[in-house]
Amino acid sequence: MNQAWLQTQYLVKELFGDDLSGKIATVIGSTGTGKSTMAQQLILYYFTQLKQQNNLTDKDLAVYITTDRGILLERTRQICNAFGWKYTDFSKHFKLEVAKTFQEQHFIITSKLSKIIGYNNCRILVVDCMNHLAFEDWKETTSKTKPDGRKPDGRMEAFKIYKKLDKQMTTLLHLARDNNVFVFLTVFPKKNYSHTIPDDWVRGFFGSEKIPHLSDYVFWVIQNVSSGVIRCTVRKHRTKPTPFNVSFKIQDHGYTLYKD
Numbered sequence: 432m433n434q435a436w437l438q439t440q441y442l443v444k445e446l447f448g449d450d451l452s453g454k455i456a457t458v459i460g461s462t463g464t465g466k467s468t469m470a471q472q473l474i475l476y477y478f479t480q481l482k483q484q485n486n487l488t489d490k491d492l493a494v495y496i497t498t499d500r501g502i503l504l505e506r507t508r509q510i511c512n513a514f515g516w517k518y519t520d521f522s523k524h525f526k527l528e529v530a531k532t533f534q535e536q537h538f539i540i541t542s543k544l545s546k547i548i549g550y551n552n553c554r555i556l557v558v559d560c561m562n563h564l565a566f567e568d569w570k571e572t573t574s575k576t577k578p579d580g581r582k583p584d585g586r587m588e589a590f591k592i593y594k595k596l597d598k599q600m601t602t603l604l605h606l607a608r609d610n611n612v613f614v615f616l617t618v619f620p621k622k623n624y625s626h627t628i629p630d631d632w633v634r635g636f637f638g639s640e641k642i643p644h645l646s647d648y649v650f651w652v653i654q655n656v657s658s659g660v661i662r663c664t665v666r667k668h669r670t671k672p673t674p675f676n677v678s679f680k681i682q683d684h685g686y687t688l689y690k691d
Contacts (some may be wrong), residue, residue, distance in 0.1 A: 432479070432483060433513075433514065433515050434684075435475075435476075435510075435513040435514045435515075435683075435684035435685075436476060436479050436480070436514060438682075438684065438687050438688070439472055439473070439475075439476040439684065439685065439686075440476070441688055442679075442686055442687070442688055443473075443476065445677055445688060446648070446650065446663070446665070446677065447648060448668075448669075448670055448671065449669070449670065451473075451477075451613040452611045452612070452613055453607050453608050453610075453611045453612065453613070454607065454613055454614070454647040454648065454669070455603060455604065455607055455614040455615075455616065455645060455646045455647050455648075456613070456614070456615050456616070456646060456647065456648040456649075456650070457561075457615075457616040457617075457618055457642055457643060457646040457648070457649045457650070458615075458616070458617050458618070458649075458650045458651075458652060459617075459618045459619075459620055459632075459635070459636055459649070459650070459651045459652070460617070460618075460619075460620065460651065460652035460653065460654075461619065461620060461625040461626075461653075461654075462619075463654060464652045464653065464654045464661055465652070465654075465661060465679070465681045465685070465686060466559065466560070466617040466652070467502050467503075467506075467559050467617065468506065468510070468681060468685045468686070469615075469685055469686050470495070470502075470557045470559055470615050470617065471495075471502070471506070471507055471510050471685065472510060472684060472685025472686060473555065473613075473615060474493045474495075474525070474555050474557070475510055475511065475513075475514040475516065475521070475684075475685075476514070477493075477554055477555055477613070478491070478493065478516075478521070478524055478554070479514050479515070479516070481554075487524075488552065489523070490551050490552040491524055491551075491552050491554055492524055492525070492526055492547075492551040492552060492553050492554065493524060493525050493526070493553070493554060493555040493556075493557070494526045494528065494544070494547060494548075494553055494555070494556045494557070495525065495526070495527050495528065495557045495559065496528045496529075496530060496536070496539055496540070496556075496557065496558045496559065497527065497528070497529055497530070497559050498530045498536055498558070498559065498560050498561075498563045498564045499559070499560050499563040499564075500529075502527070502559065507521075509683055510683070510684055510685060512683075513682075513683045513684035513685075514684060526547065526551075528543070530564060531564075532564060532568070533564040533565050533567070533568035533592070533595070534568075535564075536558075536564050536565075536599070537595050537598075537599060540558070540599045540602055540603065541598055541599060541602050544556070544602070544606060545606065548606060548610050548612065553610060553612050554612065554613065555612065555613045555614075555615065556603070556606065556607075556612050556613070556614045556615070557614075557615045557616075557617075558603070558614075558615075558616050558617070559615075559616075559617045560617045560618060560619055561596075561599075561616045561617060561618050561638065561642060562596070562618050562619055562636060562637050562638040562642075563619055565592050565595075565596060565637065565638060566619070566637045566638075568592060569585075569588055569589055569592055569637070572588050573585045573588055589637075593638065593639040594639075596638055596639035596641065596642065597639050597641045600639060600641040600642055600645045601641070601645070603616075603645075604645045616642065616646070618636050618638065618642060619636060619637075620635050620636045620651075621635060621636055621637060624636075625653075626653055627653070628651050628653070628664055628666075632651065632666055635651075643666070643667060646667060647667075647668075647669045648665070648667060648668055648669065649665070649666045649667035650663050650664070650665055650666070651663070651664045651666055652664075652679075659680055659681070660678050660679070660680060660689055660691075661678065661679040661680065661681070661686070662676055662677075662678055663676065663677045663678070663679060664676050665677065678690070678691055
C-alpha cells in the first residue's frame, strides 16, 4: 500500500475505529474545510483496499450526489494519482449524480438510489451537501409574497423542508443497513458557526435533527486559516465517549492526521 492509503488508514482508525459498512457519517463544516476532499479520499481508500485484496469487481460502485458542485475534476484526479489510480480506471466505479434543486435531491435519494443500488454493488454513497439546496429552497420560498400580500411563515416553510429531510435520512439509513453501504454526508453550518461550535450543536445548521440523530458518527470541522490546521471535534461516535478533538492538514491525497 502507498503512503496515501497508509495515512488514510491512520485517519480511519482514529475517527471511526471499526468497519464502516452499513454506517452513516456526517461532517459539518463551512466552505474550504475539505469535506468534499475527505469524501473522495475515503472512496479511494476503500476501493484501493478492495483492489489490493483482489476483491474489486466491475459492479462495485461509489455513488456521489453533489448539490453545490463542490466536487472538482482536477481535485479528483489529484486524489486518484496520490492513491495510484488512473482517473479513467477509477471513473468506472464512480457514479456522479447532480441535483440542481431540492426537489431533485429528494427524488434522487428517495426514489432513484434504490434502483442504482439494486443494479450495482454500491460500497459508498456520498451526499455533498445534504442541506445546501434545502436552505436555498427555503430562502426562495420565504422571499416571495403571497397573493394576499403576506410573506410566507418562515418557520412553517422550514418545517415542510425538514419533513422532507427526515424522509431522506430515513431512506439513507435503510439503504445503509439493508445493503451494507457506507453513507457519508456533508452539512453546512449556520453562518454564525463557521468558526465556533454552539453548545446546542444539533441546531447549529439548517436542517432536520434526524441528520445527526440517525448518523453513527458526527464530526464538526473548523479551519485555522493562518496555520491551515483543521480541528475536528467528534460530537457523536458509536464506540468512543464524546466530544474529543482530532487535528488534520490537507495534502494531495486528502486529510492527514496532525499532532499539535
